[in-house]
Amino acid sequence: MLSVEEITVGFGEAGVLDGVSLSVDAEEFVGLVGPNGAGKTTLLRAINGVLDPGAGTIHVEGRARDACSTRQWSQRVATVPQDTSVSFAFRVEDIVEMGRTPHRSRSQFGTSESDRRRIVDALDRTDTARFRERSIDELSGGERQRVFVARALAQDTPLLLLDEPTASLDVNHQVEILELVRDLVGEGRGALAAIHDLDLAARFCDRLALLSDGRIRAVGPPEDVLDPGVLDEAFATSTTVTTNPATGTPTVTARTDRGDSDRRVHVLGGGRLGARAIATLDAAGHTVSAGVFREGDVATETASTLGASAVTSPPTGEVGPDAIAAAHDLASGADVVVLADVTIGSRQWALDVAESVPSVVLLEEQPLEDRVLAGERARDRYQTLRERSRIAEIESLPLAVAEAQNQLQRPADD
Structure with a gap:
């Protein structure tokens, strides 16, 4: 689904990503984890087309990013941002409808029946149909996050990128968002999400990729990546890894x-x-x-x-x-x-x-x-x-x- 090969990104003299390679398969949820400033958001922005890598290649379903127009790439990659603020108090349904933009021709006027079906389905799947007439400014953090997932779903892409989708949410909304992503991945999509909570990443992701100092330090099943020897070096701290008695997945505690x-x-x-x-x-x-x-x-x-x-x-x-x-x-x-x-x-x-x-x-x-x-x-x-x-x-x-x-x-x- 996604193939990232040896990409390098820098800002002026400062290098952020150095030869990063990563893949995501169809029906796979990969968690991107690592300390603050490791380059997780930069990697997502390079994949979705906001940043141009200085070197390396990015492919989605075998198509190279630099061989696609912005519109063509947006038909393949949808992003759920960490910051869900908007500059205008749009209705929820208007926000979700924005996901159909890459699929519309310049001559299209109004909302087609095909667009309408996608929008309604996205609202229903994310349990946001009940908010459709409300202003996005009136919603809670968890509700807003669902709306932006709905927008990405309406975009109807094979790959989903999510930048800290659980940031600033309470526990129940964190679980709801990640369960929703898991369901979407089960339908044939691929998903790559930057997740700061290692326990949640271990619980919901098929594989984890640990990014530290601009390089991928480990990739694999959560129980392999969340190893004290790997984590201690990446996070510059001492960690304890045990098994969560409720979920059976690894849980990490800084010591x-x-x-x-x-x-x-x-x-x-x-x-x-x-x-x-x-x-x-x-x-x-x-x-x-x-x-x-x-x-x-x-x-x-x-x-x-x-x-x-x-x-x-x-x-x-x-x-x-x-x-x-x-x-x-x-x-x-x-x-x-x-x-x-x-x-x-x-x-x-x-x-x-x-x-x-x-x-x-x-x-x-x-x-x-x-x-x-x-x-x-x-x-x-x-x-x-x-x-x-x-x-x-x-x-x-x-x-x-x-x-x-x-x-x-x-x-x-x-």
Whole structure:
């Protein structure tokens, strides 16, 4: 669908792209990722015809860009810009109709039936038909983004280019936009999108191309490109890559400098929340241990990926005494113990571990009645533990851990 071969772009003495090569197949969604200033927008502008490369070639469906007129190239490539501001308060339908411009002859007057069908289909496919009579200035950021996707869809091109389509959108609108692009790609188009959020890129893209310092540093499936060794050099930072327990795709966290910190944290409670707790604490620079976790649990996999000490037990059956003893040993050497939606069974060993340490932080997402399975006595023990513990959200977990340790170390008042 798209073939970019050894293109070079510079502005005056400053080189921006240096021998970049990239391809996108039909029914493929490729994410262009990299640090700010890497040249992602410049590459998209070279592909869509706004910039002329100093060297190299660009082909779409085998046709060279320099062999096409602007109108012919616009019949092959449609762009969804990052900036959706316009200089006039056009109606939504007028914005979408602009996508038909490359297909109209100079002698055409008015909107043809073929144009009308394309416009209506684009409005319907992007769920923007309900806005058709409204001014573009009246819409929210996510709604405006959909309108510009509709314009690109009405343009009816085999290739879609998107420049940071999720920038400044909230989470639900980010997912909606990328799901829409995925659907369009599934119909035979190719798409290349500059995406700053590495987790979203990994979730929705078939392949990623990592651009850094004007060159492609890695291309391939998300799990290959989002490798700490590759990312650390490109972004000039230290990263942790784990598996998102909800999507099964890579998730990237920038890690802080551990410095001289020797804080140790033990995590009890597996599953999605336990995995997030381990990754969050590791990214914050803490030395993490964990368990007892079931073999195959996503928290077990996360601990293994990050090199954290973890106690495991078979996937089924009771947790053995040796595993419980090992968890006691790790917890006793920790500064803080974190309970992440811990399930309390008949043996109540997790409560035994937590009660044996002076500093506890609780992460609670599931209702208590769904997790305490050992009767009123276990519930009372948990409530007593809760009264002396810090309650935290996953986002504030590192701060809660630091505060819990500081409270423990603070001298008592006279």
